[in-house]
Amino acid sequence: MISLAKAADHFGICVGSAKSLVLKGILPATQVIKGSQWLVPVEALSSETVRIAVQRVIERRQKN
Numbered sequence: 001m002i003s004l005a006k007a008a009d010h011f012g013i014c015v016g017s018a019k020s021l022v023l024k025g026i027l028p029a030t031q032v033i034k035g036s037q038w039l040v041p042v043e044a045l046s047s048e049t050v051r052i053a054v055q056r057v058i059e060r061r062q063k064n
Contacts, residue, residue, distance in 0.1 A: 004038035
C-alpha cells in the first residue's frame, strides 16, 4: 500500500484529482480510520481502468 499523495505523484496529478477518482470508485483506496490518510494498493498503479481515468484528468488540464 502507498499513500494517496504518492499515487498522485506517480500519475502526475494533484492529490485532489486522485481523491476524486477514489470517491468515484475508480481508484481503489482505503482508510484505516475515517479521516486518516488514504492508502492505495500498489497493484492499482498498473490498472488499465485507473490509467484511462488518469489520462482523462490530464487531458482536462488547461493548456497554456
